[in-house]
Amino acid sequence: IRHHALEGDPESDSRLLLGGFRLSFHSAGRSDKASATRWVISIETLSKSSKSDRHARARHAAAMAEQSSTKDEAKTPFTIITGFLGAGKTTLINYILTEQRDKRICVIENEFGEINIDEKLVSANMASKEDLIQMDNGCACCSIRGDLVRTLGGLVEKRQQFDAVMLETTGLADPAPIIATLKSNQWIDDNFAIDAVVCLASAKHVKAHLEEQKPDGAVNEAVQQVAFSDKILLNKVDLVTPDELTAIRKDIRKINHFAEVIECERSRVDLKKIIGIxxxxxxxxxxxxxxxxxxxxxxxxxxxxxxxxxxxxSSCGISVEGFLDVPKFNIFMAELLQTRAADLYRSKGVLSFAGQGDQKFVFQGVHEQIDFGPAQTQWQKGERRVSKIVFIGRNLDRKFLTEKIESCLVPGATE
Known part of the structure; x- marks a missing residue:
């Protein structure tokens, strides 16, 4: 199930019910100081319900989860490209638009002037007032006119022509506003699926960017870009020594443990590794x-x-064995999102709840934008019921988070 605040109503509050599982997500707006988002999960089961009822609900939930996944596969993948200054982002976009022949990509840019594509193509299309610039290899390029929703809306009817859509960002450290924009517009969400956040970094300069000190405790944008990413293209690896490369990968892993680091030269990369993943x-x-x-x-x-x-x-992984109490876990997540959403860059997890039979539950999120629901797979017979949660964020207190999650366990629970 995916559930987010409804577009245009900062006080919206609605619910989804699936196989006895209800997820309620309420957004009361967001300030610079803290998020007022409230996480609520309500497992609607009767205390005297039979084990067969719970298993039936679990099977239904898994079936619905699989159906939701199939629906997502019909959408066009949407990839957000971030990158440090001088990392080779312009070279990457040029490679995608003019050289590679494996994928038909539509690249959305903030401004045409940011990327040096064929000037004749640009001028010819601008003269004819065409928003979409078609390239010889089947790719296309367009710029954001007005806002992202309007731009993507203009691509809905044409999206079947492309394998994916890429948004090239300039100086963007936090992709959460883009993700929120796509998720909050039902029409856009029905046609495009957020595929990945990809960060391009120069092996020659990434260490200096990551270690740059900001005044008054300001957030380092380069560190944020690494923290939010699903894939990190470590470009220009030919300009550093093997020892330097090892040290760089180690620094990146400290910040973001689950992002895959892909080494490349001159921004050449197999697009299958960053698109449709x-x-x-x-x-x-x-x-x-x-x-x-x-x-x-x-x-x-x-x-x-x-x-x-x-x-x-840093990345913080926490695992607890046993069964989580739904109300207690609700309170923990609600308080965490309300007070620390700005510092929680990415989160994901696998959860085992008491009273839900063999059903696994999974979630992932960016700040307070949370996707949550039943997994397609179930806990197997004899499998340890270990809930695993990963947080990537700023000033994470592992001891505090572990103790709070452990306090959500139901003592002596066996199912």
């Missing part, structure tokens, strides 16, 4: 890297999770 599919939460959770088991890592000296941004 469904990074925002909540089913991907099932495959969380187990290495991240080993830190919680007798680790000597500082409990504050402040593993990056300057940015205070």
């Amino acid at each position: 469904n990074s925002f599919d909540i089913e991907k939460c099932i495959d969380l890297d187990p290495v991240l959770f080993k830190k919680t088991e007798g680790s000597e890592e500082p409990t504050s999770g402040k593993v990056h000296d300057l940015s205070m941004v």
Whole structure:
């Protein structure tokens, strides 16, 4: 199930009910200081309901989850491209639009002037007042005119011509507003599926960008770009030594543990690695890297999770065995989103709830924009009921988060 605040109504409050599972998501607007978003999950089951009833609900939930996933596959993938200054973003876009022949991509730019594509093509199309510039390899390029929703609305009828749509951003550190824009407009959400956030970084300069000190505790934009990304294209690797490359990958992993780092030169990359990967599919939460959770088991890592000296941004993996109490977990998530949404860049997890039979639940989010629902797979017989949650954010306190999640467990619960 995906559920978000309704467009145009900051006080909207609505609910979805699926197989006995109700997710309520309320947004009361957002300020610079804190988010007033409220997370509410209500498992609508009777205490005296039979085990067969619970299993039936679980089967129905899994079936609906699979149906939702199939619906997403019919949408056009939408990829957000971020990048540091001098990382090679212009070269990447030029490669996509004029050289590669594997994918038909529509690139949306903030301004035509940002990317040096064929000037004759640009001038010819602008003269004829065409919004879409067609390239020889089947790709296309257009600029944002007015706002993103209007631009994507103009592409709806043409989207079948393309394998994917890419949004090239200039100086954007936080993609959450873009994601919120797509999710809050039903027409756009019905036609485009957020596929991934891809960050392009120069191996030669990324370390300096990540270690740059900002005044008055301001957030380092380069660190944010790494933190929000699903894929990181580490470009110009031919300009650094093997030892330098190892150190860079280590720094990136400290900030964002689950993003895949893809090394490349001159911005050449197999587009299959960054397009059509469904990074925002909540089913991907099932495959969380187990290495991240080993830190919680007798680790000597500082409990504050402040593993990056300057940015205070890190990945924090927490695993707890047992069954979570729905009301207690509601309170935990509601308070966390209300007070720390601005600092929670990405989150995802696999959850085991008491009273829900063998049904697994999964979620992933950017700030307070949460996708949550039943997983297609169920807990298998004999499988340990271990809930796993990953947070990527600023000033994360691992000890505090672990204790709060552990306090949500139901003592002695067996189902």
